[in-house]
Amino acid sequence: MKNKGGVILLTVIISALCLYYLSFTFVSRRVQKEAIEAATDINNNTNFVKKQAYLDSVWKEPVYNLLGIDFTYQEIKKTELNLGLDLQGGMHVTLEVSPIEIVKGISGNSQDENFLQALETAKEAIKGTQLDFVDEFYSAYQKLAPGEKLSYIFATEANQGKISLKSTDEEVLQVINDEVNGAIDRSFNILRTRIDRFGTSQPNIQRLPGTGRIQIELPGVDNPARVRKLLQGVAKLEFWEVNEVNEIGATLSAINDLLVKEMQAKLALEKTITAQDEKTNDSDAINDLFENTTDSTENDLASQLESDSTSLDSAAFNSQVSPLFSLIDQRFGGLFYNLKDTAQINKILKRKDVKSIIPATMKFLWAIKPVKNQDPADSDEILELYSIKTSRGGKAPLTGEVITDARQDIDQRSSPSISMNMNATGAKKWKKLTASNINRRIAIVLDNYVYSAPNVQGEIPNGSSQITGNFTLEEAQDMANILKAGALPAPTTIVEDVVIGPTLGKVAQAQGIISILAGLIIVVLFMVAYYAKGGLVANIALLFNIFFILGILAQFSAALTLPGIAGIVLTIGMSIDANVLIFERIREELKNGAGVKQAISSGYKKAYSSIVDANVTTLLTCIILYSLGQGPVKGFAITLMIGIICSFFSAVFITRVFVEWMSKKGEQSKISFDTPLSRNLLSNINFDFIGKRKVAYIFSSVFIGIGIIAMIAKGLTLGVDFQGGRSYVVAFTDPVEPSALKISLSKTFDNQGTEVKTFGANNRLKITTSYMISDESDAADATVKAALVKGVAAHTSLQYIQDDTKLDAGKFTIASSSKVGATIADDIKNASTESVILALIAIFLYIVIRFRKWQFGLGAIIALFHDTLFVLSAFAIANLIGISFEVDQVFIAAMLTIIGYSINDTVVVFDRIRENLAIKAGSDMKKVFNQSLNDTISRTMITSITTLIVVIVLFLFGGEILKGFSFALLIGVMVGTYSSLFIATPVVIDFNKEKEKK
Numbered sequence: 001m002k003n004k005g006g007v008i009l010l011t012v013i014i015s016a017l018c019l020y021y022l023s024f025t026f027v028s029r030r031v032q033k034e035a036i037e038a039a040t041d042i043n044n045n046t047n048f049v050k051k052q053a054y055l056d057s058v059w060k061e062p063v064y065n066l067l068g069i070d071f072t073y074q075e076i077k078k079t080e081l082n083l084g085l086d087l088q089g090g091m092h093v094t095l096e097v098s099p100i101e102i103v104k105g106i107s108g109n110s111q112d113e114n115f116l117q118a119l120e121t122a123k124e125a126i127k128g129t130q131l132d133f134v135d136e137f138y139s140a141y142q143k144l145a146p147g148e149k150l151s152y153i154f155a156t157e158a159n160q161g162k163i164s165l166k167s168t169d170e171e172v173l174q175v176i177n178d179e180v181n182g183a184i185d186r187s188f189n190i191l192r193t194r195i196d197r198f199g200t201s202q203p204n205i206q207r208l209p210g211t212g213r214i215q216i217e218l219p220g221v222d223n224p225a226r227v228r229k230l231l232q233g234v235a236k237l238e239f240w241e242v243n244e245v246n247e248i249g250a251t252l253s254a255i256n257d258l259l260v261k262e263m264q265a266k267l268a269l270e271k272t273i274t275a276q277d278e279k280t281n282d283s284d285a286i287n288d289l290f291e292n293t294t295d296s297t298e299n300d301l302a303s304q305l306e307s308d309s310t311s312l313d314s315a316a317f318n319s320q321v322s323p324l325f326s327l328i329d330q331r332f333g334g335l336f337y338n339l340k341d342t343a344q345i346n347k348i349l350k351r352k353d354v355k356s357i358i359p360a361t362m363k364f365l366w367a368i369k370p371v372k373n374q375d376p377a378d379s380d381e382i383l384e385l386y387s388i389k390t391s392r393g394g395k396a397p398l399t400g401e402v403i404t405d406a407r408q409d410i411d412q413r414s415s416p417s418i419s420m421n422m423n424a425t426g427a428k429k430w431k432k433l434t435a436s437n438i439n440r441r442i443a444i445v446l447d448n449y450v451y452s453a454p455n456v457q458g459e460i461p462n463g464s465s466q467i468t469g470n471f472t473l474e475e476a477q478d479m480a481n482i483l484k485a486g487a488l489p490a491p492t493t494i495v496e497d498v499v500i501g502p503t504l505g506k507v508a509q510a511q512g513i514i515s516i517l518a519g520l521i522i523v524v525l526f527m528v529a530y531y532a533k534g535g536l537v538a539n540i541a542l543l544f545n546i547f548f549i550l551g552i553l554a555q556f557s558a559a560l561t562l563p564g565i566a567g568i569v570l571t572i573g574m575s576i577d578a579n580v581l582i583f584e585r586i587r588e589e590l591k592n593g594a595g596v597k598q599a600i601s602s603g604y605k606k607a608y609s610s611i612v613d614a615n616v617t618t619l620l621t622c623i624i625l626y627s628l629g630q631g632p633v634k635g636f637a638i639t640l641m642i643g644i645i646c647s648f649f650s651a652v653f654i655t656r657v658f659v660e661w662m663s664k665k666g667e668q669s670k671i672s673f674d675t676p677l678s679r680n681l682l683s684n685i686n687f688d689f690i691g692k693r694k695v696a697y698i699f700s701s702v703f704i705g706i707g708i709i710a711m712i713a714k715g716l717t718l719g720v721d722f723q724g725g726r727s728y729v730v731a732f733t734d735p736v737e738p739s740a741l742k743i744s745l746s747k748t749f750d751n752q753g754t755e756v757k758t759f760g761a762n763n764r765l766k767i768t769t770s771y772m773i774s775d776e777s778d779a780a781d782a783t784v785k786a787a788l789v790k791g792v793a794a795h796t797s798l799q800y801i802q803d804d805t806k807l808d809a810g811k812f813t814i815a816s817s818s819k820v821g822a823t824i825a826d827d828i829k830n831a832s833t834e835s836v837i838l839a840l841i842a843i844f845l846y847i848v849i850r851f852r853k854w855q856f857g858l859g860a861i862i863a864l865f866h867d868t869l870f871v872l873s874a875f876a877i878a879n880l881i882g883i884s885f886e887v888d889q890v891f892i893a894a895m896l897t898i899i900g901y902s903i904n905d906t907v908v909v910f911d912r913i914r915e916n917l918a919i920k921a922g923s924d925m926k927k928v929f930n931q932s933l934n935d936t937i938s939r940t941m942i943t944s945i946t947t948l949i950v951v952i953v954l955f956l957f958g959g960e961i962l963k964g965f966s967f968a969l970l971i972g973v974m975v976g977t978y979s980s981l982f983i984a985t986p987v988v989i990d991f992n993k994e995k996e997k998k
Contacts, residue, residue, distance in 0.1 A: 004660070007653045011544070018551020021079060024071070025554055027064040028080040031055070031073055081554035082219060083561075090219040091227055092818075095191070095492040097214070099133040102183045106176060108156035109394075114145040115153050134177055138169070187492065188214050191231060213495070219559065228494060237400025239433060242441040242453055243362060243387035245334060254357045259348070335385040339370045342383055363388050368449040386443055386450050396445075397433050402426025402463075408476040411466060416476035420465050427463025435459040493777070494819070514957045516565060519572050519950035520546070526946060527576065531583050534673035537658045538579035541650040545575050548646040549639065558638055567639035572950050575647030577614065577943040579655060581607040581908065583673050584939045596663050596671070604656055610911040613850060615648050617907055618900035620846065621839045625896045628835040636893045681938075689933045690926050693986035700866060700983065707873020710880040716872070717755075717884045726784050727768040729816045730792060733809050735763050741795050745769070748791030749784075757884065764815070781819060788814075839896055840864055843903050851910055855991045860906050863984035867902045867975050868895060874971045875964075885964035894965045898972030901947070905940060905980040912936050913985070925992060929985055937981075944977040 032055070039050035055073070062070035100119050107115065118141035125136040141150070150172040155165045162175050191205060191214060205216045218227060337345060348354055349364055358364075365388055370381035391397075402422045411417040422430055433442065434456050443453040523542070527535030549568060553560060586603030594602060619641065626637035662671040742756040749771035759766040767788065772780045789800045792812060801811045840861055848857035871894075875885055885891075912932040920928055951973055955966035 004657055007657055011654055011657075014548060014551070015544075017555065018547055020066075021554040022081065022551050023066065024064070024076050024079040025081040027071075028073075028076050031058065031063050031076070079554065079557060081550060082557065082559040090217070093216045093218075093227070093231060094495050095214045095216065095231060096495045097184050097187045098491045098493060099180050101491055102180050103134070103137065103176060106159065106179050107153050108159075110153050112153055114141060114148070118144055134173060134180060138173060184214075191216065191492075214492075217559075231492065231494070236447055237403065238396035238445045239398040239430075240365075240396055240443045240445055241389040241433075241437055242443050243389050244440070245387075248362065248387045251358060251362065255348070255354055258353060258357065335387070336382045337385060339381040339383050342366065345385065361390050363390050365443070365445060365448060365450050368446075368451050384450075386453060388443060388445075398426065398429045400446075402429070406480045408473070408480045409466065416473045417466050418476055418480045422463030422465070424463075427461070430463050430465065431459060431461050494781075511958055515954050516546075516568060516572075518957060519953040522949050522953065523572055523576060523946055526949065527579075529675060530678045530942065531579075532672040532675045533662065534579075534583050534586075534659070534671065537655050537662070538576060538583070538651070540658060541579065541647075541655045542572060542575060544654055545571065545643065545646045545650045548650070549642050552642050552646070553639070560639070561636070564636055564639040567636045567643060571640065571643030571647060575643065575651055576946045577904065577939075578607075578611045578647060578651035580939050580942045580946070581610055581614075582651070582655070584936075584942075587673050588935075590673070595667060596669055597666055600656075600659055600663055604652070606915075608652070610908045611648065611652060613907040613911060614904040615644050617843055617846060617903040619644050620842045621896045621900040621903075624835050624839045624842065625893060628838070636890075640897070683938065685934050685937050686930075687934060687937070688930060689981050690930050690986055690989055693982055693989075696978075696982035696986070700870065704866075704869045704873050707869070707876045710873070710876035714876070714880050716875055716887045717879055718887050725768055725770045725773050726781070726819045727766065727817065728785075728788060728814050729759055730765050730767055730788075730812055731807060731815045732763045732765075732796070732798065732812045733807060736765060736796060738765055741765065741767075741792070744795040745788070745791045748787045748794075785814070785817070835892065835896060836868070836899070839899050843899070847903075847907070847910070851914060853988075855988045856910055858991060859984045859986075859988035860903055860910075862987050863906055863979040864899050864902055866979050866983050867898055867972060870975045870979075871895065871898060871968050871971050875968070878967075885967050888964070890965045891968055894968035894972065897969060898976055901973060902976030902979060905943070905976055906984045908939065909933060909936050909980055909985055913988075926989060929989055933981060933985060940977060940980065944973060947973050 035051045035054040038054045039047045041047070058073045060072050060074055063073045064071040064076060100123055103119060104110070110116075118137050121140035121144075122133055122136035125140070126133050138150070141148075149165075149167075150169045151163055151165050151167040154163045154172050154175070155167065156163075159175070163172055188205070205214065216231065349358075365386050367384040367386065370383040372381060402425055403420050404423050404426075405421040407419055409417050409419040437456045438458060439455065441453040441455050443450045445451070520542070524539045527538050529535070531538065546568065549571065550560075553564075582603050585607045586599050589599035589602045590596070622637050622641040622644065626634055626641065659671065663669040738756040738758060742754055745756065745767065746752075746754050749769050752769060752771040752773075754771070755766075755768045757766055758764065769784065769788075771787065772784055792798070793800055796812065798810055798812045801807060801813050803813070807813050843864065844857045844861045847860045848854050851857070875887060875891075878885060909932060912935050913929055916928050916932050916935070917923075948970070951966055951969045955963070955970055958966050
């Protein structure tokens with residue numbers, strides 16, 4: 001072997017680098033273990049705040065010394081091998097930036113009716129599609145206002161220099177598109193800054209190409225509510241002057257009078273209805289009738305009944321009728337209301353007749369947090385309603401753009417606060433604003449909530465200020481981070497939300513480790529039993545392969561996910577294939593009388609092209625999977641790509657170094673490639689594969705036909721990521737019957753689609769529902785979760801507990817949850833379809849180029865279509881008989897893996913056909929093809945057996961998350977082997993015959 005020294009040197013270098021990078025992972029685990037120990041009390045309860053405080057304390061401290069070089073914990077975290085969400089818990093979020101708000105902002109918040117209607121029409125049009133919002137908006141606007149130019153809407157002072165009244169629609173649309181894309185980019189950068197400051201270990205944030213979506217992964221997060229608030233807060237900071245109570249008395253009195261008259265009318269209507277029908281005594285029905293009457297007619301019904309005998313003095317109604325006058329405590333000097341009354345206040349303030357009373361220079365905003373009532377007899381929480389003094393343009397005197405720095409601080413009462421610094425423009429405006437409001441209040445407003453409204457003691461000249469309030473330390477830190485990162489240019493909506501609890505992550509870790517070890521041990525034993533010392537060499541290469549994969553993942557700071565572990569398990573099976581090819585070739589040469597050294601040289605040389613072709617075709621599917629996949633699928637693709645490259649190097653080059661060293665004595669060497677068990681196994685086979693092809697065609701057609709009927713009859717079980725909806729894994733201490741719980745939850749979920757099934761164990765259930773699927777708001781998330789908790793609690797009489805690490809008897813918890821909006825689901829389905837089609841096209845082109853005949857490419861593609869339909873049919877038939885496996889993103893990863901595996905098998909056969917056709921030019925094609933299939937049958941069967949071993953292990957021990965994935969691989973490996981023998985090669989023959997007839 002030439003360049004043996006180069007291979008050894010490269011192996012040493014790669015091994016040293018892998019050791020170097022993996023060492024950081026071990027140190028990081030040690031520090032985290034120390035943090036947990038420091039935060040755990042004598043009752044074995046871990047305080048996560050203390051744990052984080054410990055990690056923060058060593059963040060910039062040296063924790064590792066390597067060859068005299070100190071590394072801080074921060075540097076360690078940048079280089080460690082990370083665990084994905086599914087292995088350690090955490091949160092995966094996809095945010096969508098609202099283009100509507102961006103376009104509204106560009107227009108200067110135009111109130112043109114056609115403009116606003118066009119925005120709403122476009123919003124509805126793009127739901128669940130790949131349509132462009134701006135294009136749909138323009139199309140809708142043209143229909144609503146034919147002939148009207150966009151420049152009339154967008155030629156504002158803010159757009160001066162970009163848009164004028166003479167601008168064409170095309171020019172305006174270009175500006176809008178640029179602004180929308182720029183806003184999404186700014187949102188991405190702002191969110192990245194916020195996340196980086198959040199302190200999460202190895203966060204991952206990326207913008208999804210061609211969309212307004214941003215995908216964020218936060219491993220280890222244990223406070224999802226805090227993350228959602230951090231990500232969705234627009235951070236629109238404003239400073240407003242505050243109206244005092246005595247300045248708004250006339251407005252409140254006018255509203256109160258309106259409400260009193262309304263109550264008079266209501267009582268009169270109630271009296272009339274009672275007189276007409278004594279049976280009607282339902283106050284709710286009366287309320288509904290009254291509200292419907294006022295809403296539909298918009299008449300002042302009260303004024304019609306002013307002279308009625310039921311008219312009452314307004315003072316008698318102040319405490320009942322008008323919550324605006326139900327002041328809890330006048331000593332506060334503001335408008336304070338019981339927290340439970342705030343919804344009623346909001347309803348009143350949103351009414352058209354009430355809005356008409358409120359001056360254009362006044363608006364009402366709530367405080368961000370309630371406070372305890374000072375009355376000892378009343379422990380309810382109260383919330384202040386601020387009257388804000390606005391300008392007619394609605395713009396605040398000072399906004400957050402002027403903030404240059406913000407940090408968490410401590411105020412004079414030793415409470416958490418936020419200190420801010422402003423730029424020169426901001427400092428000048430702040431000086432003027434504070435000077436004109438001495439002894440008055442200025443409200444500091446973030447996202448339309450008042451965080452504090454301090455009384456101005458004097459002019460503030462330097463632009464420094466402090467936000468005080470009823471903050472926790474975490475809230476103050478988060479707000480400072482948001483203000484420093486900047487305001488999002490538009491609101492964001494969470495369209496996909498996956499939360500995985502740490503307990504479920506630990507279970508997944510254990511299942512993954514068991515799968516790797518079990519698969520590895522079985523393959524190692526099998527290889528030694530079949531190939532003797534040659535098998536031992538293959539096992540050494542296999543260990544190098546796994547070591548390299550983990551080391552390279554650590555070097556790239558990639559995250560190891562459960563599908564990634566599946567990729568390693570699959571690599572264990574597939575990497576053996578290269579050694580099987582080589583050893584089978586060596587055995588052939590030895591049988592033909594070649595010496596040991598010559599047999600080894602010829603074996604490696606003749607197997608090389610097959611190994612290259614097989615690896616390239618599998619690599620093509622991985623690249624496509626990585627390009628179009630998301631989340632765990634991308635992790636699987638990365639791991640498999642690295643595994644293919646590493647297995648090629650270890651199987652072809654490292655094994656050759658060992659084999660040549662062991663055979664340096666030539667015929668006197670004790671190296672062997674067979675055992676008494678395998679010596680005559682699968683040899684001298686002469687099966688007529690080509691002659692049996694029609695039987696195979698009939699069998700495949702019948703099976704696929706049954707599968708199609710099953711798909712039509714019952715369909716496939718689509719995962720949440722393909723159909724949209726919300727999914728929860730609910731854990732109990734004791735078994736719970738899924739079917740009974742499903743009946744109860746169906747009622748809770750308003751009889752919407754609900755599925756309940758066991759998830760890995762009979763005390764863990766996966767609950768999926770389409771309830772409120774069209775509403776992707778946080779409020780809807782909370783409503784669905786509350787309905788789930790209420791339904792489960794009612795059915796089981798158990799208590800819900802949020803912390804899944806404290807689950808015990810009498811309680812249940814939500815171990816993980818996921819939400820996928822309908823639009824995201826469509827995107828995933830489209831990307832999955834594209835990935836399969838692109839993989840088939842890429843493989844077809846490669847085969848045609850490599851083998852110089854389109855028949856080979858066609859045979860390969862037909863076999864792959866056959867394999868895809870066969871696996872889908874197997875899923876449909878299993879579903880029909882009551883064995884349900886989800887079809888989701890991970891299933892698509894399995895399908896592409898099957899395509900890669902099947903073409904790997906087919907290419908090896910085609911390579912032998914090409915070799916035999918060159919040797920026996922002019923021979924009967926059927927005989928050559930049959931001989932080639934029989935020549936490679938031992939390699940085909942051994943590769944299939946080793947791969948099946950690891951896939952079966954994955955199916956048995958890989959856990960519920962990978963059950964569908966491993967079932968697809970199980971069927972796929974078997975059918976891939978079958979199709980390479982009975983479908984792909986015979987198809988080449990059949991199409992050659994048709995060509996000859998013509």
